[in-house]
Amino acid sequence: DVKVTQSSRYLVKRTGEKVFLECVQDMDHENMFWYRQDPGLGLRLIYFSYDVKMKEKGDIPEGYSVSREKKERFSLILESASTNQTSMYLCASTIQEGPYEQYFGPGTRLTVT
Amino acid sequence: AQSVAQPEDQVNVAEGNPLTVKCTYSVSGNPYLFWYVQYPNRGLQFLLKYITGDNLVKGSYGFEAEFNKSQTSFHLKKPSALVSDSALYFCAVRNPRYNNNDMRFGAGTRLTVKP
Incomplete structure (x- = not known):
């Protein structure tokens, strides 16, 4: 089974702090994604990466x-956290081409106070 | 551009009754369509997808979905709902013309199955 893991399930940070969210997948997937999930808005794409050191804005x-130094790891960075970044953050991965579903991590619920 | 709409924020059904969660999409050409389920404090789990071929797609946990090109819909169905089906359901669309696997999600529909 594909496994996508995220470094934290719950995180509380203060306004202005630098925040790192880590995601690791174990299936050698080329594509990785970061979404944020907010009630009534569904999932919104923040960034995605289709290869090491490559990134595209969502x-x-x-x-x-974001940072992708290794194929299996995709990091999301909040340079200076703000309260409006309080949200659920979901990481996903998939094979690069073809009609393949995305595999999701368990999510990180970030609260910025 | 591609987008998907889930017209119902909430769907309530009684256990044992059939359920339908609605999804309509907008994409040029032939889409790839997906359904995911999210249980509380969990990530999304894949349920089923439509790529091509038979319009009725069967997936995990007894769910199925019907692709209707003329109505641009991909409604999720189950003949007999279980209390354990209560969760948040997301429809998603991808345009196969683009190779980046960028997927667009609906806002989600909360399904509640009452005993």
């Missing part, structure tokens, strides 16, 4: 950056 990249 729909809501402002206030976020």
Whole structure:
């Protein structure tokens, strides 16, 4: 089974702090994604990566950056956390091409106070 | 552009009754369509997908979905609901013209199955 893990299930940070969310997948998938999930808005794509050191902006990249130094690991960085970044963050991965579903991690619920 | 709409925020059904969770999509050409389920404090789990071929797709946990091209819909169905089916359901669409596997999700529908 594909396994996508995220470094924390729950995280509480203060406004202005730098926050790192880590995601690791064990299926050698090329593509990895970061979403945020908010009630009534569904999942919104923040960034995705289709290869090591490659990244593409999603729909809501402002206030976020990403890093992919190794194929299995995709990090989401909040340079200076703000209260409006309080949300559920979901990481996913998939094979690069073809009609394949995305596999999701358990999510990180981030609260910024 | 591609998008998906789930017109119902909430669906309530009694255990044993059939359930339907609605999804409509907008994408140029032939879409790939997906359903995911999310249980409380968990990530999304894949249920089923439509790629091509038979319009009725069967998936995990007894769920099925019907692709209707003329109505641009992909409704999720189950003949007999269980209390354990209570969860948040997401429909998603991908345009196969793009190779980045970018997927668009609906806002989600909360299904509650009452005993």
